[in-house]
Amino acid sequence: MTIRHLGRVGGADAAETARSVLADVLALTPSVAHGLRADTALFGALPELDSMAVASVLTELEDRLGIAIDDDEVDGDLFATFGSLTRFVDAKARD
Amino acid sequence: MTASFEMALVRAGGERLPCVFRGPADGTPLLILPPLFEEMNRMRRLLALTTARLATMGVRSCLPDLPGTGDHEGGPEAMDWGRWRTALAVLAGVLGGAPHLFAVRGGALLADAPPGRSLYRLAPPTDGGKPLRDLFRARSAADREAGTRTTVGALEARSDAGDIIEAAGYSITPALAAALRGAELPAPAMPTRTIASALGPNVDAVIEGAPVWRQAEPVDAAPMAKALAHDLAAWIEHRGRSN
Numbered sequence: 261m262t263i264r265h266l267g268r269v270g271g272a273d274a275a276e277t278a279r280s281v282l283a284d285v286l287a288l289t290p291s292v293a294h295g296l297r298a299d300t301a302l303f304g305a306l307p308e309l310d311s312m313a314v315a316s317v318l319t320e321l322e323d324r325l326g327i328a329i330d331d332d333e334v335d336g337d338l339f340a341t342f343g344s345l346t347r348f349v350d351a352k353a354r355d
Numbered sequence: 356m357t358a359s360f361e362m363a364l365v366r367a368g369g370e371r372l373p374c375v376f377r378g379p380a381d382g383t384p385l386l387i388l389p390p391l392f393e394e395m396n397r398m399r400r401l402l403a404l405t406t407a408r409l410a411t412m413g414v415r416s417c418l419p420d421l422p423g424t425g426d427h428e429g430g431p432e433a434m435d436w437g438r439w440r441t442a443l444a445v446l447a448g449v450l451g452g453a454p455h456l457f458a459v460r461g462g463a464l465l466a467d468a469p470p471g472r473s474l475y476r477l478a479p480p481t482d483g484g485k486p487l488r489d490l491f492r493a494r495s496a497a498d499r500e501a502g503t504r505t506t507v508g509a510l511e512a513r514s515d516a517g518d519i520i521e522a523a524g525y526s527i528t529p530a531l532a533a534a535l536r537g538a539e540l541p542a543p544a545m546p547t548r549t550i551a552s553a554l555g556p557n558v559d560a561v562i563e564g565a566p567v568w569r570q571a572e573p574v575d576a577a578p579m580a581k582a583l584a585h586d587l588a589a590w591i592e593h594r595g596r597s598n
Contacts, residue, residue: 284565287574311496313571319489320569324553331495331506 274350277324278342282309285316298343303336314339327352359410365419367445370438373426374446375418377406382415383591384454386447386469388462389421391486393493393523394568398459401567404580405587412588416457417450419443431519431526436534440468447471455591456545460568461486467541473594474547475587478566483538487527494522548590550583560586 283293286308303309309317317339318329329352338348361376378385387406390398406416420426422442423433447454447469456471463479464486480486491510498505514520514532521527551558552566562582567573 285569285571287565287570287572308572310571311500312493315489315492315496316569316571319485319492320566331508 274353275342275346277321277353278346278349281317281320281324282342282345285320286313296342298341298346300342301340302342302345303339309339321349321352325349325353327355360407365417365446365449367442367449370422370442370445371428372422372442372446373420375403375406376415377418378410378415379413380415382410382413384450385409385414385416385587385591386443386450386454386456386471387416387418388443388456388458388465388469389418389424390459390568391461391464392424392490392525394460394486394489395424397568397570397573398576400573401576401580401583402459404576405584408580408584409588412584414588414591417446417454419446431528434525434528434531436531436538440465443469455594457587463540464535464538467544471545473591474543474545475590476547476549477562477583478551478568479540479549482540483535487532487535490522490525490527491520494520497523546594550586562586 279293279296282288282296282302283290286306288306288308303314314334318334321327322329333348337344339345359378363374363376365372365374385406387402389395389402402418406414406418409416419442421439422435423429423431427433443465447456453470453472456466456469456474458466458474458476458479460478461480461483463476464483466474466476488507491507494510495505495507510520510522511532514527514529517529519526519528520532549557549559550562552562552564554561562579564579564582565574567576567579
């Protein structure tokens, strides 16, 4: 089996972590996943990302980053765009 | 050729547990400690394909529905941590004594209940608080879709105060919530192998593929089932010689 190495996440790695989590949890096609840019709209634009999927994305992020995400850290803007999610991942990884 | 697929109601202590058996009657016994709540729904196909492949390799597997879940006749009060533990312990006896154990996700929290000769864990949570929070988060998300706002904290407070919380199709009693909150991943008392989606403490190897237990609409489980069956069969073969 292939061993994936987890390093400290930050900067460009935050985008790739966010991309990978979204792709895995939402079962995005490779082209959709690779096409996510900072200004790509997520919640409300990606049909796969409903509130249930948001819960799964948050839990998977917690597992991959080894962090806890409180309710009050999650507002409507967090999943507005791929960029807003990436910035959140970056900030949490640096904590 | 004897049938290698069977659904049966197994008498285990005071319980009648719906179980799916696969594999030859004289095959190497494998008791599956199932994933919890909605993860069982998401992993059903993965487990079916994995055990079907294991059956061709001479493994006789038993996949039970824990009390209060799946096809089990009990209601929400049957989803009781102690009752789950007892059911698994007695089921191991029904399977001949100390079967190999395959703990799937939250099932690993119950791994010290049944006697076993080896333990294989797929992506175990760090403690019972995780699956509980997953449930409350799912409830919070569903409420948001419906236009109301319910925080995870509010659900935890209501559970503490004695309310049954409906989440992801399950009625979570205060007793079950408390048991999950207090549940720690047992320190393995037998040879153990842990597989997960990423490296971490106590992880022996990484399994490729997206985590179907995390997907609202699980993708084709066949590739992961194949990898899982082969790794698990090799592990059992290695451990299976009586010692």
